[in-house]
Amino acid sequence: MDDRKPVLEIVDELLGCLYGDKGYISGPFERELADKGVTLITGVKKHEIKSDETLEPPDAPETIDY
Incomplete structure (x- = not known):
């Protein structure tokens, strides 16, 4: 049942x-x-990739050795 109409x-x-x-x-x-001036807030579906804003920071800082 689609309850988006109500x-x-x-x-x-x-x-x-x-x-x-x-x-x-x-x-x-x-x-x-x-x-209509309303912002929809939902979770993320399993198959969707999270945006950079919602990703966890890396455990260790990345370093580049020359």
Whole structure:
């Protein structure tokens, strides 16, 4: 069951952030929410690569020996 349609009706009364699970990840859906002034916050799907901002820092600094 796709429950994104009712969400679009509910967010007419919201401003700010909307938290949802990974099932809400959809480019068109996120753009439609953004047009209404709402930012969608979700987890990352298993097959998606995390962006550099969410990656853990390396355990040891990298060095280059000449």
